Amino acid sequence: MEPITAYVHFPWCLKKCPYCDFVSFAKAREEIDHRGYADAVLAELARRAEVLGQRELRSVFFGGGTPSLWEPEEIGRVLSAITAAAGRLSPDLEVTVECNPTSLDESRARALRASGVNRLSVGVQGLDVERLRFLGRLHDPDGGLGALTAALRSGMPRVSGDLIYGVALGTAEAAREQRPEHAAAEARAVASTGVSHISAYSLTIEPGTSFGELARRGRLPLAGDDGVAETFFAIDEALEAQGFTHYEISNYARPGHEARHNLGYWQGVDYLGLGCAAFGTVSRPDPRWGLRSAGAGDHGEAPGEAFAVRYRNLVSPERYMAAMVEGGQTIPVASDERLGPETRLSERIMLGLRLREGFDLEAAAAALGVPAWSAARRKAAERLERAGRLRVDGGRLSVPRAAWVFADGIAAELF
Ligand code: SF4
Incomplete structure (x- = not known):
């Protein structure tokens, strides 16, 4: 049976970070329609379930936004429906929830574990108060490390910490770059909590973000390429010395703890995207998923061609929720394209x-x-x-x- 993975997007955060270009909207937890959003995802799943029924499900990833804000019972409801729809479950099915330290404590981690989640990925991002403030994070260094230890104490089988490096402070004219040895020390501190996986990303300045706008006006302190490359290798050395394998450019794992969901992307495994703004890529899907530019049942492929369809769901949470609950023959999307074999x-x-x-x-x-x-x-x-x-x-x-x-x-x- 061909493998597949599933990605579920949760589009809300407590606050928008100035560097972030993910689809996420600031909202207080109590203002989120937790159940209504889960109902919409379930309605979408019901219409896309057929593809899961023919495949072996390898992993489910709840990303965002901040899915740790979502009530664990709603995550559990969505997860149960996804696993029930799968033709077969991989014996080592990985179920990850992305977490922000501001919405993760031990009891929430336990509730997520009880819902069937077996991996948490926590956005620690750094261990320096000034840098965290500059990145617009609502937590301090202790908050980041505390969330990791709470996740580990809850009995969660696998916990990952995210770090961002290549961040400069000060002004555009007098930027103070993070020293490579400081970035390495932060990576070591995260490793010493007992996590089995660490992601370390260099800060990228994306157009359309607050940082992108400041950079465009020449007002953002920026790290130089040489310093960023030096930091990359300093983190590499520090984590390899701690027993982690640098298995992907931005990812480190203890043996056997590689992120199976992300490995799926890197290895070209199909993924079903659910939730507003989610992307999905599915080989030879049900013709009712037809490209908007083609007639129903006609993807324009040559017989037997290894084409796939990549779609993106409606980006606005409100429009997505209304469209999914309303139902209908075709599934409305923001965009879709046919991907040929080349x-x-x-x-x-x-x-x-x-x-x-x-x-x-x-x-x-x-x-x-x-x-x-x-x-x-x-x-x-x-x-x-x-x-x-x-x-x-x-x-x-x-x-x-x-x-x-x-x-x-x-x-x-x-x-
Ligand atoms: S918490 Fe994560 S998803 Fe939300 S705005 Fe910040 S970086 Fe983006």
Whole structure:
């Protein structure tokens, strides 16, 4: 049975962080329609359930926004319906909830555990009061570490902590960069709580965010590329020394604790997206999911072609909830597109090269029914290999760790 994963988006946070470009809206917990939103997700699931019935479900990920704000019983209701709809459950089904330290304590973690959740991912983001304030976070360093220990004390089998590095303070003219050794010390402090997984992301400035606007006006302190690269390697060294494996550019795990849901994205596994603004990518879906640009049952594919449909659900929570509860023959979406095998192979290259072990280009191409090697791709691979930026082992490609900071550019050369 082909594997699939499920992603459920929860679109509210207590406050919008100035760097965040996820779909999230500020709302007090008591103002959220917890049950109404779960009902809408369940209504969507009922209309998309058929695809789950034919697959083995590997993981469910509640992301956001801040899903730890959602009442655990509503998360449990959605989770039960997803697992009931699956054709088969993976024996090591992973169920993750993203958490903000401001909405996670031991009793909430226990309630999530009782609802069937077996992994929590906590946005600690940093252990410096001034930097957390600059990032607009509502918690302090003790709040971040406290949430991790509360999650671990609750008996949650797997807990992950998120960190952001490459943050500069001060002014645009006199930026004070975070020292690599401080970032490494923070990573060590998070590791010492007993978590089995750590994600470390460099701060990216996204257009359309408050930071993006400040940067556009030249008013945001920014870290330099060299300092960010140095910090990347300092964290790498610190966590590898603590027994973590740097298994993906931004992710570290103790053996066996890699994030299975994210591995699914990097390995090209289909994912069903549920909830407002959620993306989904499903190979050969039910024709009723038809592209808006095509007639029902007609995706425009050649017979037997390994196409997939990528859709994005309605972005406004209110519109999404109204549309799902209303029902109807087709499922309204914000956008959808048909992905042909060449596009899918480019995505496999982009995502597969983020993994330490790389990926098998020839197996991926064979599964998609397209050739792995064009003359141009072969030439680019040879050039990158000579420059020490790519390892080619038969059909398997990987980026040596020293060149990871260039991974996106390396992948683009292989499209
Ligand atoms: S808590 Fe997370 S999702 Fe919400 S605004 Fe901040 S970074 Fe974005």
